[in-house]
Amino acid sequence: AQSVTQPDIHITVSEGASLELRCNYSYGATPYLFWYVQSPGQGLQLLLKYFSGDTLVQGIKGFEAEFKRSQSSFNLRKPSVHWSDAAEYFCAVGAAAGRRALTFGSGTRLQVQP
Amino acid sequence: DAGVIQSPRHEVTEMGQEVTLRCKPISGHDYLFWYRQTMMRGLELLIYFNNNVPIDDSGMPEDRFSAKMPNASFSTLKIQPSEPRDSAVYFCASSRSGGRTDTQYFGPGTRLTVL
Numbered sequence: 001a002q003s004v005t006q007p008d009i010h011i012t013v014s015e016g017a018s019l020e021l022r023c024n025y026s027y028g029a030t031p032y033l034f035w036y037v038q039s040p041g042q043g044l045q046l047l048l049k050y051f052s053g054d055t056l057v058q059g060i061k062g063f064e065a066e067f068k069r070s071q072s073s074f075n076l077r078k079p080s081v082h083w084s085d086a087a088e089y090f091c092a093v094g095a096a097a098g099r100r101a102l103t104f105g106s107g108t109r110l111q112v113q114p
Numbered sequence: 115d116a117g118v119i120q121s122p123r124h125e126v127t128e129m130g131q132e133v134t135l136r137c138k139p140i141s142g143h144d145y146l147f148w149y150r151q152t153m154m155r156g157l158e159l160l161i162y163f164n165n166n167v168p169i170d171d172s173g174m175p176e177d178r179f180s181a182k183m184p185n186a187s188f189s190t191l192k193i194q195p196s197e198p199r200d201s202a203v204y205f206c207a208s209s210r211s212g213g214r215t216d217t218q219y220f221g222p223g224t225r226l227t228v229l
Binding site for chain 1: 117118146156159162164169170172173178205207209211216217218219220222223
């Protein structure tokens with residue numbers, strides 16, 4: 001069965017500082033990996049996705065993520081955080097075929113200090 | 115193009131009442147998913163459809179929950195009777211098969227409170 005672990009429940013960074021959110025997955029084959037962001041009271045917005053090819057993926061709002069097969073990781077990064085990035089971030093894994101539903105991590109809540 | 119539409123956005127009801135949540139997927143999408151988000155269990159899949167047919171309902175908690183998709187542009191999730199432990203945010207998502215993409219687009223969610 002596939003699973004996703006986000007080890008950090010809550011992270012606080014200063015505005016302008018760099019950010020890295022961790023995500024580890026368990027999946028038998030090459031996974032489809034996603035990062036979503038959820039602002040308070042809002043739905044989930046897709047930040048970026050990885051299917052294959054280049055292991056460094058660029059997304060919206062200046063975010064990027066790197067797929068590392070050897071570490072079963074898909075960490076999200078941003079070089080300079082803005083106050084508007086404060087939200088909850090979810091990593092998810094999906095199958096290429098068959099069961100198409102996503103399995104989500106428990107989320108990481110990001111707080112940005114001025 | 116409009117995104118996934120859910121209604122109502124908020125629902126407050128009393129225990130024992132029937133609750134119906136509605137979803138309109140993105141036009142042209144052939145997959146529709148219902149997820150539930152709670153503090154204790156996070157985001158979990160309830161059921162998903164492909165071409166209006168339920169494919170996997172293993173996440174539906176019990177017989178009080180039912181979901182239908184009568185056509186490609188509408189789905190409902192019904193809880194009857196509702197219980198306080200059903201309080202959660204219910205998300206609908208849709209995706210389009212084909213190629214290598216399998217990106218799910220989420221609606222704004224319905225926040226359900228059962229008193």
